[in-house]
Amino acid sequence: MGCRARVRLMSGKLVASADEHNHAPPSHARCGNGAFVQLRPRGLSNFSGLASAILPSPITSPTVAALALHALNFPRILPKTDLWLRPPNPEEKKDPK
Structure with a gap:
């Protein structure tokens, strides 16, 4: 059971799923609060x-x-997608009076 994702290596090469990119699928995911949860037991085939x-x-x-x-x-559990968004600036929310 290998990873079926197509990934781009740091060299820029796109590796197909059947090539050397053949690791196990992820077993844990990060929740919105930062905790890791188990997706499925490793031995469950x-x-x-x-x-x-x-x-x-x-x-x-x-x-x-x-x-x-x-x-x-x-x-x-959906993956956290807002990792690279800037935190809100409190000065931008001030009332213009």
Whole structure:
């Protein structure tokens, strides 16, 4: 299970997913408050045991099974995107009187 992202190295070369850029997908993400949370356990490669532990009956519909697998694969925590924004300047908010 490798990373499927296309990344640009510091040299400017764009590395495809099948080339030497083949590391494991991230296991943790940073929350908005700065804390790290685990996205999925590292040893979790087979979802059948997890589905049987969560659901009382096995999933019989392929559509429902695909949706459940999709929900398990993607984190519910959005990445922090405002890392490079300037903090608000308190002097700009003064009333013009």
